[in-house]
Amino acid sequence: MLACRGIQRGAWRPAAVCVRPFATETPTTAQVTPSPPPTSSEVGEPTTRPTPPKKTRASLHTAIILNRSPLLTRTPTPFERAFYAYQARIHRALHNPFPYDFYFKQGSPLETRFNIEERRRERKAFGAPFGTVKLEERDEATELMEMSLRDETDESMPRIHEADVKNDLKNLNRKGQRNLYAVLRTNENGKDVWRLPTGPVQKGELLHVSAIRRLGDECGRNMDTWLVSRNPIGVYYPPKLNVTEPEAKDVVFFYKAHILAGQLQPKQSRYQDFAWLTKGEIRRITDDEYWNGIKDMLSDF
Amino acid sequence: MSVAAAAASVAPAVRAFRKPPRIRKSLKYDQHGLPIPHVDIAIRDIAPCRLREHYYTTLQDDLMYMTYVHESGHRPPPRQIRLRFDPNDPYSKNRRNSPVGGDQLGRKPAPVSTPQTVVQLDGIVLHTMQKDAINNRSSLVGAIAAFRALSGETENGGGRSSRGGVEIVKGKKAVSGWVRPGLPLGCKVTLKGPKMYDFITTLTEFVFPRMREFNGIVLPPASSTMRTPSGVAGVVSFGLPPEAMGLFPQIEVNLDAYPKPIGFHVHFITNAEGAGAQNRARALLSGFQIPFARK
Structure with a gap:
């Protein structure tokens, strides 16, 4: 609207601004961009002004x-895996003591199982002297639970799909x-x-x-x-x-x-x-x- | 090449650590008789973080495209609005002197869309206020225990001084017959980094799907104005009822050990600010599979 008012006041504005169609519409033949009025430098030149090139819409x-x-998730690089393993070892070494009494009933099978798994994790993190039990401290419940745990196997899914192998x-x-x-x-x-x-x-x-x-x-x-x-x-x-x-x-x-x-x-x-x-x-x-x-x-x- | 062989060829096992160096000088001991390590030990990430990776591979790009606002040229300087009272008048010098037409809190313009201003999650704050704590401050113990189990945070946990752990929230001002300043009323815990993403995972995979009659976090009606301080702040908040506490797997295993289930507020703090910040923050959370619904 501003541009239209400008034209009424006499200042030159391109008319196309007022009624410009959407870029996706085809231009109508009636709208011809008016050529700008001659400026002082152009006045002296010959009158054969070159016709503006025919505009074609993109x-x-x-x-x-x-x-x-x-x-x-991205497979960690060897450096990243070493870093994570190192940090996890520090974490394991320094964590607050686990409140067994809060989470398990004394002597429940769940506690036995947790203890076995925790010992395995400990041994994996720090090596053999850690996470092993002395022979005289072993009890029957632990042996039974270890027997039942033997059948369980955790297998992670492959990170490479068949489509990768077949390309x-x-x-x-x-x-x-x-x-x-x-x-x-x-x-x-x-x-x-x-x-x-x-x-x-x-x-x-x-x-x-x-x-x-x-x-x-x-x-x-x-x-x-x-x-x-x-x-x-x-x-x-x-x-x-x-x-x-x-x-x-x-x-x-x-x-x-x-x-x-x-x-x-x-x-x-x-x-x-x-x-x-x-x-x-x-x-x-x-x-x-x-x-x-x-x-x-x-x-x- | 079989699938298993291909997988094995990509992931060689981490090598065992070398033997620790020989100890030449014994460590110093503190007043409790515990050794003082000669380096500051701080625990960093111990595993790759799935949701954080999702943010950087997918969400960040999408959010930039979704929230991009095109601006050509520089922004005009903000309009100077005259203050209500003459600032040079000695009478109004140190008094409250807001601009004419109310304060401009809810009209803060959004920052220019750049890759640096793409919305991202800074932290999550869990907060609860226990009414019983006014009369009996020991009733906070259950809430503190629940928050510790939910967040896994402890004060200066992992040698990180920025970790506040579970903090006790105290009354700020006196409400006659109810609250006094300094009276413990509730607790809060701030989650950052991988723990914050773990909390979202728990929320979206264990809690929300099992909550009864939960269609999503209820949004205010579409007609409500966003020109409020919360509308221009990138903090998305909602409450979880006491029934939801029992659905967190950390608490589900021994729900009986807690005196009573508590409800709590969850605040997702993002870096979004300015007009439309609340919507941008919601778009981010929606990308983390947190559902939103209108009534």
Whole structure:
């Protein structure tokens, strides 16, 4: 409104500010940006003013960074494990005395069991003289409990999935410690390239609505997803996708989404293949141009 | 390569520690006859922390995208609001002199969205007030014992001077016939670091799923204003009923040992501040699987 009032007062303001359509709408022919009034330096020049170049609207695209967040905690490095083990030993050596009477009835099987397990932990932390019982102090209850404990085995789940062994790039359980991203193989200008799911924004459509539609259109409806934000998290200007209109510029807005369940089912007609890859793996299969556009939006780990 | 072989190849066992060095000089002893170590011993993390890792791998990025507010250029300086009384007048010099139109407590602007201002959890405070303690201060013992079991915190625990342990909360001012200053009324404990994340894990995996008729932490109605001091502070608070105490596994094992179940307040302290801080703090907690619901 301010700009409109400005025009009435006589000060020059571009009319386009008043009635500028949304970026997603196509411009109407009636709105022609008025050329600015000649300034003092221009007055003396010949009157054949160059016509302003025909403005073409950028064609908007949205892309989805479909993320599978880590399922496992990171495996600690040898240094970290040594550090944790050392700190745990200090912790064990200095902890307050455990109030047995508060937690167990005297001589209950639960107490016997706890004592055995505690001795084992002690022996594991500090070595043989610790956590061992003298022969004369052993009683029958302890022996019986040790017999029953012998059958119990605690096995931790493997931290490496079968998909890692088979190198199955489509399995969502691969690389449980890393952030994975969905990439699709498509044909672009006659070349086979890997791209994040991308597509054009329709006329009059909001960007985040387009991003949600993109999930269904490009990635299939066989999954539960969550779009993190209505704000795009990044932008990329691809080098001339559209060959017929050399002036037209393409803009790709990236949105982050999480996959919660299901699996990708990209359109067979547009995409030949898909894969769940880490950032480093995406680096290996994309060209430098595209990689420089997307690398800062992906998690290193 | 089998799965087991692949797993083994990734995780070599931690090597046993070397033999401790030969003792050349005996340690000094304190007045209790206990040896004084020649270094300050402080216990750091003893295991990787699952929820903290979740925050740094997933939540932090998502929260930044969710709470980002785009601003172009510099912010205009804050509007100078005239004070109610002339500050140069000797009469009003050291008196309360708030700006015209009330104080601006609930109107504090949010900090500019940067990677440094992404909301993060600083600590958790558990707090309870026991009414019986006014007449009988020994009734606090049960609450203190419960808090010690819940938090695992002790004063200067692990050689960390920042650890306060379970503290007794005393009355601040006199309420006639009820509270006197210095009267012990309740207790509180502050959790930080891995223990704070362990508490959230216990809460979301053992307590909330087993609480009856619990749909989530009840939010105030949508129409209520956020321009309150609590609305612009990143502290999310809620109360747990006495029945919830028995659902914590630390207490469940010997619930009979405690005189009576106590209810307590839980305050999640985040670094969020300014307009919308309460909502940003809730978004963070929601990422830790703490449910919120409207009535």
